[in-house]
Amino acid sequence: QVQLVESGGGLVQPGGSLRLSCTASGFTFSSYWMNWVRQAPGKRLEWVSSINRGGSTNYADSVKGRFTISRDNAKNTVYLQMNSLKPEDTAVYYCNAKRTVLLVTYDYWGQGTQVTVSS
Numbered sequence: 001q002v003q004l005v006e007s008g009g010g011l012v013q014p015g016g017s018l019r020l021s022c023t024a025s026g027f028t029f030s031s032y033w034m035n036w037v038r039q040a041p042g043k044r045l046e047w048v049s050s051i052n053r054g055g056s057t058n059y060a061d062s063v064k065g066r067f068t069i070s071r072d073n074a075k076n077t078v079y080l081q082m083n084s085l086k087p088e089d090t091a092v093y094y095c096n097a098k099r100t101v102l103l104v105t106y107d108y109w110g111q112g113t114q115v116t117v118s119s
Contacts, residue, residue, distance in 0.1 A: 002026035009113030022095030038091035
């Protein structure tokens with residue numbers, strides 16, 4: 001059974017930091033691209049960051065220089081370190097695992113964790 005379980009969300013003041021974790025089970029974690037995607041109230045899903053199997057990373061312009069994605073394949077876990085948080089970072093953050101093999105895409109999602117940035 002495939003599972004992605006996020007944790008680490010919460011309420012933080014502007015300028016603060018949080019570290020999100022997403023632990024996977026039920027599939028070969030190391031073979032998947034891992035993504036963080038967020039959805040603010042009343043808005044569409046927004047891609048935040050990705051890390052590929054080799055550890056190369058990409059970031060949305062809105063978070064570049066403030067957020068860092070990393071993965072620990074031994075622990076089947078991907079992290080999102082979020083620094084210098086802003087109120088506009090408030091959203092539900094979802095972990096996503098994706099892999100395409102022979103034109104078949106495997107796409108798994110976690111349940112999400114709420115991040116609220118407010119004074």
